[in-house]
Amino acid sequence: MRIHHLNCGSLRKIPPLREDSPACAAHAGDHEPAAVPAVCHCLLIETDSDGLVLVDTGLGTADLQHPDRSLGADWVAYAQPALDPGESALRQVVRLGYAPQDVRHIxxxxxHRDHxxxxxxxxxxxxxxxxxxxxAVTDPTAAHHRHSLDLFMPAHRAHSxxxxxxxVEERMEWFGFSGVARPQGPACELLLVPLPGHSAGHAGVAVRDGDGRWLLHAGDAYMYHGELEHTPPLPHPVFEPVQQGAQTDAAARVATRDRLRAxxxxxxxxxxxxxxxDPWEFARLAAFTGCGCR
Structure with a gap:
């Protein structure tokens, strides 16, 4: 099994925080550290028996061709996507030598639209x-049904x-997290770990790599590494209003962040x-795996 880290959609540029990068600040002199685009961090997993598994999908080819129609004009104006066709998961899968049909599981x-x-x-x-x-998106009586359905963009579900x-694995816990669910089909060790607060059923995706180590794609449970790595948590002023605007439960989101810190x-x-x-997390992980994908 091989895991690729993919950026499937560059978004608006985010300046690094000097408090978070003292070495960067020391070498910057009087110049502000360079801002870098936020990313849509996805995983592509090559499996032995189940073809390719894609974790999140970022922005698709139709989004890049008709962004206002597909993603919403207000979101496009705020997020400022690069709209680079080469960043789509489809193009990156093909660039790795696979056919689109090889992606059997997502x-x-x-x-949400950027996923x-x-x-x-x-x-x-x-x-x-x-x-x-x-x-949340299929049961009209569920809490947050209308909100969830509105955010699952019509263009992304028009093909049904x-x-x-x-x-859900009733008796299973993952490092103390309960309510863990297992996707049915893929044979690789892959779990959905509840990380509530951002959306009605927001979950991280945990996958065990070939060395036995777990990778946890935490989605939008937090958006900046300073929230986990600094004490007290260091949010990013660009990401923070996005988090607060999208969350379904502020207290649950903060509790989830604290559990991830632990x-x-x-x-x-x-x-x-x-x-x-977080573009800095993506850069570290993409470099570590030696993945040349964008």
Whole structure:
């Protein structure tokens, strides 16, 4: 099994914080450290028996061709996507020598537009979500149903994706997290770990790599590494209003962040935690795996 870190959509540029990068500040002189684009951090997993598994999909080819129509004009104006076709998951899969049909499973942290844009590019794939997120968009009586359905963009679901709720493992905990669900189909060790607060059924995607170490794609449970690595937590002023504007439960989001801080502190040799949009986390992980994908 091989895991690739992909940036499937560069967004507006984010300045690094001097408090977070003292070495950078010391060498910068009188110049501000360079801002870098936020990312849509996805994983592409090459498996032995299940083809390719894509974790989140970033922005898709239709989003890049018709961004206002597909993503919403207000979101495009704020997020400032680069709209580079080469960053789509579809192009990157092909660049690695695969066919789009080789992506047999897609596992989503949640159903917001910057995570679901690539779904129409892989219409044959089974799309796995945590059952709480599935319920929020399919059950009219569920809490947050209308809000969740409004944020699952019509352009991303017009092809009627094969949305499948993962199966909750009732007696299973993952490093103390309960309500863990297992996508049905992929044989690789892959779990959906509830990380509530951002969306109705927001979950991290945990996958065990070939060395036995867990990677946890934490989606939008946090957006800047300073929230986990600094004490007290250091949010980023560009990301913070995005977090607060999108959250369904502020207290749950903060509690989730604190649980991830503890996970990172207590299990540094067993779990690597990263978020969906932090460009510095992406750069570290892409360089570590030697992945040349964008």
């Amino acid at each position: 596992v989503l942290t949640h159903l 679901t844009g690539g779904l129409p590019d892989f219409p044959h794939a089974r799309v796995h979500v945590h059952p709480d997120e599935y319920r 994706p094969l949305l499948v709720p993962a199966r 996970l990172r502190r207590d299990h540094p040799d067993e779990v690597t935690v990263f978020s969906a949009h």
